[in-house]
Amino acid sequence: MSLQFIQEPLDKATPHVVPAQAVTLNVNGEDHTIQIAPWTSLLDALREYMDLTGTKKGCDHGQCGACTVLVDGKRINSCLALATVYQGKKIQTIEGLGTEENLSPLQQAFVDHDAFQCGYCTPGQICSAQGLINEGRCKTEDEVREHMSGNLCRCGAYTNILSAVMEVLHDGDVVVDNGVLITVPVASTKASSVE
Amino acid sequence: MNSFTLTQATAADEAVRDLTSHDGAAYLGGGTNLVDLMKYNLERPTHLTSLGLLPLTDISSLPDGGLRLGALATNADTAWHPEVEKRYPLLSQTILAGATPQLRNVATNGGNLNQRTRCYYFYDLATPCNKREPGTGCSALTGPNRVCGVLGTSESCIATQPSDMCVALAALEAVVRVQGPDGERTIKFDDYHRLPGDHPEKDNTLKPGELVTAIDLPEEGYADHFTYLKLRDRSSYAFALVSVAVGLKMNGNTIEKARFALGGVAHKPWRDQEAEKMLEGQTASPDLFRQVAAKVFAEAKGYGEGSLHNSFKIELGKRAIVRALKQATEMSQVVNPNVFLNSNP
Amino acid sequence: MSQTIATPPTVRLDSDVIGKPINRTDGPAKVSGAAKYAAEFGVTGPLWYGYIVSSPVAKGKITKIHADEVLAIPGVQQVFSHENVSSFAWFDRAYKDDVAPGGSPFRPLHEPEIMFNQQPVALVVAETFELARYAASVLRIEYDVEKHNTDLDSVIGEAFDAPKGKTGFVPPPKPKGDMNKAFAEAPHKVAGEYIHRAQHHNPMEMFATTVDWLGDGKKMKIYDKTQGAPNVQQYIAKIFGLSTDEARVISKFTGGGFGSGLRPQYQVFLAVMAALELEHSVRVVMTRTQMFSFGHRPHTLQKLRIASDDQGHIQALEHKALAETSQFENATETVVNWTGILYNSPNTNFDYQLSKIDVYTPLDMRAPGAATGNFASESAIDEMSYKAGKDPLDFRLLNYTYSDPTENKPFTSKRLDDCYHEGAARFGWDQRNPEPRSMRDEKGMLVGWGVAAGCWDASMQKAAAKAVLSADGHLTVNSATNDQGAGTYVIMTQMAAQTLGLPMQQVTFNLGDTNMPAAPVQGGSWTANSVGAAVKDACQEVGKKLLKLAQKMDDSPLAGVNFEDAQFVDGHIRANEDITRSVAIEDILAASGEDKIEADGKAGPNPINQLKYSMHSHNAVFVEVKVDEDLGTIHVTRVVNAVAAGRIMNPKTARSQVLGGTVWGLSMAMMEETYLNNELGRYMNHNYAEYHIPVNADIHKIDVIFVEEEDDIASPIGVKGVGEIGMLGVAAAIANAVYHATGKRVRELPLTSDKLL
Structure with a gap:
């Protein structure tokens, strides 16, 4: 049996490519003028045209939250945003929240609570948490869990993310008990003995 | 994603004119669904009429006691609007049950109505799908179809409408206001989306060039039950x-x-x-x-x-x-x- | 039978930093966006972008690629396919990587034949990412389609015994006694079939390679997403005939791997090929859909039979598994052996077979094989305990084994019993009503409590490291290992700081560069053990040199002190006997006049110990679920995961590993399943929206208990590793808790709501 399958060209007409134009984006308080066509996402504009690679691409389709940035203080998925329509808005990325030498309270809390492992979802988690704090709607653990659910973490650092966000959200007044760590020292051994 | 030009319209009539004057044009609201579809090459507009600057973001009371939701108000602003929370908690809860904070901050009410199905086959160009490409067949009839529908289906399509917000709007008997090349009209919510029948490529009853401008809620919001x-x-x-x-x-x-x-x-x-x-x-x-x-x-x-x-x-x-x-x-x-x-x- | 394990000699270091919950040294870089992943490195000169075109069919042959239409688009540089890619390497073996299974590895763009759906068939290179993506979308390709078969059920009859050939694969243990007779005669017995379908790793970072073309012959810096830069280097060097100097592979940060980055993936081949052909820097990033185009945890069918006597002692134990593999390689996992390691039975039978279908070769995925076998066996053990009238925890303790029955060897250490006891106490297991459907919460939801155990290898690989102490007193240690999130950066820094008695901030550990001493791929839970021992060795060698230099100093207080009798504490070398005999390391460096002191270190398995002992980590997992029976929804509200894995280098990062493993177990139990459409021969939920992994709202309280073990036989540094063990037991404990809550035994994963209706 032999069938044919043809991956058809999606555009039957002669392909044409819209030329790049100067687009100015205000990122972390600075204007950046780049040459892009309308088809460039805000995410790719940051990563490929401005070398702001702290914002991550985890799916490129709004399904993971790794690309979360703040626009006028609100969290959005930069992968689904066309950069050109974000001119004139204040865009804030992870690089704008704090630096390695001068971490923001959220960034420090993420380090202290070990709220990440591979680190790839982390900038998105932190921008999302900053957006959550800016929104001022969530206080309880259940609320924070739900409102941090737009950011996947494949390493499974969720309980520590919750602890970090709750700490900053409540200025350190709330300590979340989402699981303790117990170390049973060697000295207490009962095992390795005769049955 | 194909290449396209983009215009930022500032008024509804201007947007309609811009769209109808370009072949293969589409309206761009928040973009959370359209840009996604374009990246998968499922939608291939050659021109986008961006609606971001249109003054359709208000949520305001109507003389008959109802509430008008601007088509370009975001899902988040709608869910957390004091009048919506107080009078239409069903709608507020339903919006918050959908998507994520990031998506709700950008997704618009009008766009929510027009989001396309999440059927696996619609989303995959390598597979036959009548909704995406009429006449190619429906892969979901026999293949994995956990996401698909069981009511009002046809042999040409068993896809579902994926919105949460629309489920509440249907229960609330909302009315959709649209503006097109022939002026404005209203569509009862029940009549807005359609069943697949033999034309699953059509999700709704919008005519070419029509733009959703608002969603009107009747006075009754069922806030007690x-x-x-x-x-x-x-x-x-x-x-x-x-x-x-x-x-x-x-x-x-x-x-x-x-x-x-x-x-x-x-x-x-x-x-x-x-x-x-x-x-x-x-x-x-x-x-x-x-x-x-x-x-x-x-x-x-x-x-x-x-x-x-x-x-x-x-x-x-x-x-x-x-x-x-x-x-x-x-x-x-x-x-x-x-x-x-x-x-x- | 009983066995006494001699207490090993004390090798415990005087812990200043080892064993402390120290923050990750790479933490600030990760939380500030400064950490660079493979697709994020800048290059010398302009960068071009490659976009991969994938086959829409599962089997057939490409008959025509209309590259000319795409090449006509300004800015498109090249379309690579089998039509214009010469055979760089003729032989299969050039494509064999360190962890390849037996068979013929897939050779990208090598020939027109299609062997699996989404096979990469072309690479379009253009001047921008957007243009490459667009050009790829308009590339017309014609295929002759052949009939495929992706249905494992249809080829069960063609199953064959899994062949040897893959590193680390252990064939099933030999049978003991008379399984059939013992099963037939036993008073209590269970038999069940268990299924899970394919699962995909889906690390957050999509596979990516940036090749920096340096313009000096064929010299390249290859920034790759991998779990092992050296493995990628030897793969690339062999295929393209490059020297290690030409093909330098760098992987500083890896956005998750979970096994997917053990083998070099095709984007690195494509990126390097394009760079060589075009003599230009190139970046290639897979799409999330393409993340479903290579390895996965294989669809596996399992059968268990267990029987016990009236006292609850297991008399018969049989575990058989059948897994899918591709047409071109025999991917093997160790699936059934673990059951025989955890429980002793006088009569056993183990079997593991493969059948071939038209998919890509399966690939080790977190706790490979063990996670598969453990779900089935720990579910069956649970079922057996009810049949025998025993509490599930008591039943496990009753059948506890102090030596490894599959090899008749003692364990180097095994504190699983303490895991049971400590975990049960923390969880409150004694409050459990043994009757299924007997417990409800205040809202009327059914409550179920379940337990399961797990075990994993404590293994060691060859590894090397280099330590350099500079004149300013800063210690730099390098090893070409990897940190996919495990905490390698911080624990190696701790190991180095501890060994030479230096403060953490005076030590830098670098990894992920093939210019550094070789290390194995990060997998199998062996990095902490293997690389940790190599780092310690390198630092000790530096320490020996320092001591010699100290002894050359005038009136050295350390004169005549052997290295074994010296200690490195607080920046000083001191004599054990008399700690006032002390010299500051900075003084030694100053007196020596050397600008640096460096040494190489290495480590590897001890073959004699491997013959004599069985080396394993263990855990016991306790789970509470709440079930809304009308709607079939299950919520995991509480988990206690008690782990015995030797010494814990850093309880903060090790806890995170176990938390992550617990989430993985929950994910496997309740969500993960790649939907294969057999008519199309294609995975259909190939995205994060429809391939479900947990979100924050799914995860509730998780207690982690480390039951520490002293074990210098399994490891010279006492470490067994915690990358996989935390995942084990979880899926079965959830399924067992669901049974306790509902009385329904679900043997097919994931536990979606429809299965409880």
Whole structure:
């Protein structure tokens, strides 16, 4: 049996490519003028045209939250945003929240609570948490869990993310008990003995 | 993603003119669905008319006691608007049950109505799909179709409309206001989305060039007896397997008026007005709810057994209706405007 | 039978930093966006972008690629396919990587034949990412389609015994006694079939390679997403005939791997090929859909039979598994052996077979094989305990084994019993009503409590490291290992700081560069053990040199002190006997006049110990679920995961590993399943929206208990590793808790709501 399958060209007409134009984006308080066509996402504009690679691409389709940035203080998925329509808005990325030498309270809390492992979802988690704090709607653990659910973490650092966000959200007044760590020292051994 | 030009319109009539003056143009609202579809090459507009600067973001009271939701108000602003929270908590809860904070901050009310199905085959160019490419066949009829519908399906398409918000709007009997090349008109919510029939490529009854400008809610918001029950494969950030939006007017234990709609089971938010009538004037009881649920799914058709196929939605849907009606009559669910807790322990 | 394990000699270091919950040294870089992943490195000169075109069919042959139409688009540089890619390497073996299974590895763009759906068939290179993506979308390709078969059920009859050939694969243990007779005669017995379908790793970072073309011959810096830069280097060097100097592979940060980055993936081949052909820097990033186009945890069918006597002692134990593999390689996992390691039975039978279908070769995915076998066996053990009238925890303790029955060897250490006891106490297991469907919460939800155990290898690989102490007193240690999130950066820094008695901030550990001493791929839970021992060795060698230099100093207080009798504490070398005999390391460096002191270190398995002992980590997992029976929804509200894995280098990062493993177990139990459409021969939920992994709202309280073990036989540094063990037991404990809550035994994963209706 032999069938044919043809991956058809999606555009039957002669392909044409819209030329790049100067687009100015205000990122972390600075204007950046780049040459892009309308088809460039805000995410790719940051990563490929401005070398702001702290914002991550985890799916490129709004399904993971790794690309979360703040626009006028609100969290959005930069992968689904066309950069050109974000001119004139204040865009804030992870690089704008704090630096390695001068971490923001959220960034420090993420380090202290070990709220990440591979680190790839982390900038998105932190921008999302900053957006959550800016929104001022969530206080309880259940609320924070739900409102941090737009950011996947494949390493499974969720309980520590919750602890970090709750700490900053409540200025350190709330300590979340989402699981303790117990170390049973060697000295207490009962095992390795005769049955 | 193909290449396209882009215009930023500043008024609705200007947007309509811009769109109709370009071949292969599409309206760009928040872009959370359209840009996604364009990246998968499922939509290939050669021009975008961006609506971001249109003054259609207001949420305002109507003279008849209703509420007008601007088409370009974001889902987040709508869900957290004081009037919506107070008078239409069903809508607020339903919006918050969908997508994520990031998506709701950008997704618009108009765009929510027009989001396309999440059927696996629609989303994959390598597979036959009548909705994407009429005449190629429906891969979902026999393949894994957990996400697909069991009510109002046809042999050409069993896709579902994926919105949560629309399920509440159907129960609330909203009215959609549109503007097109021939002026303005209104569409009753039940008439906005359509069943697939032989033309699954058409999701709704918009005419070419028409733009959603607002959604009008009637005065009745069922703020005392409502629920949105959403069942899905994880606690958040997943489309509904089955969802039920219920609004009731109660007098003691008697249901005076009942409206409900289902999501995740059909090509449109599914309402059954006969089933609603079965509730009205009756005393709320599990038996009554079971009869109503049986009526809704009497004509349902499942497409295969096992967890990859969707026949289970018939039983799950019935149980969801019974539970949702119980919750709405008793108001026994957790009602928290900031968090959707229906599926939490 | 009983066995006494001699207490090993104390090798415990005087812990200043080892064993402390120290923050990750790479933490600030990760939380500030400064950490660079493979697709994020800048290059010399302009960068071009490659976009991969994938086959829409599962089997057939490409008959025509209309590259000319795409090449006509300004800015498109090249379309690579089998038509214009010469055979760089003729032989299969050039494509064999360190962890390849037996068979013929897939050779990208090598020939027109299609062997699996989404096979990469072309690479379009253009001047921008957007243009490459667009050009790829308009590339017309014609295929002759052949009939495929992706249905494992249809080829069960063609199953064959899994062949040897893959590193680390252990064939099933030999049978003992008379399984059939013992099973037939036993008073209590269970038999069940268990299924899970394919699962995909889906690390957050999509596979990506940036090739920096340095313009100096064929010299390249290859920034790759991998779990092992050296493995990628030897793969690339062999295929393209490059020297290690030409093909330098760098992987500083890896956005998750979970096994997917063990083998070099095709984007690195494509990126390097394009760079060589075009003599230009190139970046290639897969799409999320393409993340479903290579390895996965294989669809596996399992059968268990267990029987016990009236006292609850297991008399018969049989575990058989059948897994899918591709047409071109025999991917093997160790699936059934673990059951025989955890429980002793006089009569056993183990079997593991493969069948071939038209998919890509399966690939190790977190706790490979063990996670598969453990779900089935720990579910069956649970079922057996009810049949025998025993509490599930008591039943496990009753059948506890102090030596490894599959090899008749003692364990180097095994504190699983303490895991049971400590875990049960923390969880409150004694409050459990043994009757299924007997417990409800205040809202009327059914409550179920379940337990399961797990075990994993404590293994060691060859590894090397280099330590350099500079004149300013800063210690730099390098090893070409990897940190996919495990905490390698911080624990190696701790190991180095501890060994030479230096403060953490005076030590830098670098990894992920093939210019550094070789290390194995990060997998199998062996990095902490293997690389940790190599780092310690390198630092000790530096320490020996320092001591010699100290002894050359005038009137050295350390004169005549052997290295074994010296200690490195607080920046000083001191004599054990008399700690006032002390010299500051900075003084030694100053006196020596050397600008640096460097040494190489290495470590590897001890073959004699491997013959004599069985080396394993263990855990016991306790789970509470709440079930809304009407709607079939299950919530995991509480988990206690008690782990015995030798010494814990850093309880903060090790805890995170176990938390992550617990989430993975929950994910496997309740969500993960790649939907294969057999008519199309294609995975259909190939995205994060429909391939479900948990979100924050799914995860509730998780207690982690480390039951520490002293074990210098399994490891010279006492470490067994915690990358996989935390995942084990979880899926079965959830399924067992669901049974306790509902009375329903679900043997097919994931536990979606429809299965409880």
